[in-house]
Amino acid sequence: KLRVFEMKGEQSIIFPRSFRVYQNDIVNIKFSAIDQDYDFYLEGYNIKTKINKGETKTIEFQALNPGVYNFYCSLCSTKDKSAGNFIIVPK
Numbered sequence: 001k002l003r004v005f006e007m008k009g010e011q012s013i014i015f016p017r018s019f020r021v022y023q024n025d026i027v028n029i030k031f032s033a034i035d036q037d038y039d040f041y042l043e044g045y046n047i048k049t050k051i052n053k054g055e056t057k058t059i060e061f062q063a064l065n066p067g068v069y070n071f072y073c074s075l076c077s078t079k080d081k082s083a084g085n086f087i088i089v090p091k
Contacts, residue, residue: 001022001026002028003026003027005019006030007029007030008031009032009035012077013076013083014040014071016084017083018085018086019085019087022090023090024063024064027060028060031056031058033056037051037052037075038051038076039074041072043072044065045061047059047061067087071084
């Protein structure tokens with residue numbers, strides 16, 4: 001099943017911070033960088049992309065394995081810790 005989410009980077013914070021999907025779902029994220037450049041790195045999926053100020057990028061992946069997968073932004077105030085996570089629930 002396709003799951004579409006909107007994500008925003010604003011004031012050096014990415015929100016929403018947590019997403020819940022089911023195993024094998026296709027995850028489609030529309031990431032908007034409101035006030036500065038942001039980057040998005042999803043552990044376990046080798047996904048890393050930069051979103052420039054004022055830009056919206058689409059990030060898509062299939063949620064393969066159940067678990068909690070953190071995402072990070074090295075350009076944010078959260079650079080030393082997780083900016084949020086995806087919770088993948090078994091089907």
